[in-house]
Amino acid sequence: MPLPSSLPPGAPVFAFDIGGTDIKAALIDDTGRLVGLRRKSTIVSNDGTADAVLGQVQQLAASLTRDFPGVTPQAVGLIAPGIIDDAEGIVHRAVNLNWTEVAVRQLAGAALGLPATFSHDARAAGAAEFELGAARGYDDVVVIVIGTGLSCSLFLGGRPHSAGGFAGELGHSIVDPVGLPCACGASGCLETLASAGAIARRYGLATGTPPAGARAVLAFAEAGDPIARRVWKDALDALALTICQLAAVLAPETIMIGGGLAQAGPALFEPLRQRVAARLSFHRHPLLVPAVLGENAGLLGAALKARALLKETA
Helix, strand or coil: CCECCCCCCCCCEEEEEECCCEEEEEEECCCCCEEEEEEEECCCCCCCCCHHHHHHHHHHHHHHHHHCCCCCCCCEEEEECCEEECCCCEEEEEHHHCEEEECHHHHHHHHHCCCEEEEEHHHHHHHHHHHHCCCCCCCCEEEEEECCCEEEEEEECCEEECHHHCCCCHHHCECCCCCCECCCCCECECHHHHCHHHHHHHHHHHHCCCCCCHHHHHHHHHCCCHHHHHHHHHHHHHHHHHHHHHHHHHCCCEEEEECHHHHHCHHHHHHHHHHHHHHCCCCCCCEEEECCCHHHHHHHHHHHHHHHHHHHHC
8 A cells, every 4th residue: 555645746756765774765656655665774885885875776766666567757866864965966975874975866867767866864854844744834944853863954044054065964063072982083973972873872882782772772761771861861961952052053943853763752852842941041942843754754855856856857
């Protein structure tokens, strides 16, 4: 059965969400439905190329085409984490994928034989929320996506702000100058404390028993595990500090949180709201709300960008 989707009718397209842990692929038909959804563990090339990932993209596209012969995609939208110039379709650096200066849009378009777009995963998810989801009706918005890593998309005065791909790397804002080393080369980044990957990793290092994921750490914390409670508290404190900095600098009307960790619901949002409210003074207090499009928001954003490309070139 087709999966529900918030996309309006339009051209059928492929959408790929390339993460540090897995790759999600979807085929969107002309009614806007996600008629196919696939997931594979990400294989990263040791030589810094995108060859391994592009091979997986080709395999997933072939699988979707085989299973849904009545849907003919006209373009492909790809998203990934990292420093990505959407306009040029180039990733300058993606630490979790071992990519440096890779022309992903050009390579993917050639591999699939379709017009292609390539964008930052958080910007794509934020664009979907801004156009279709919880951000509708607001002009100044931050959409934070918490997954293996942590990043955000910015909308200021109703317009997306990317600064050539360098804006939105919230996970690499410094919350503790003498903190843990980060894969980016700095120390004390937000991502080392508050990403889902970091929460699981810190608990595993402290106990010698890797958990199933960040949600498992939360469950341990709620059951009274002192190490899990400390790890969860550190994540909340770091995230609250960063949200207060966003409030002071950008004064967003609302801050939405999406990604897998947002599925924690009140266990995340209630203590986070309390911490933020206690630390802000004269600032505009942003509404802290969960993103509503769920874990496939990035795929929807990738599909929107692929459709926009077709309109631009029509």
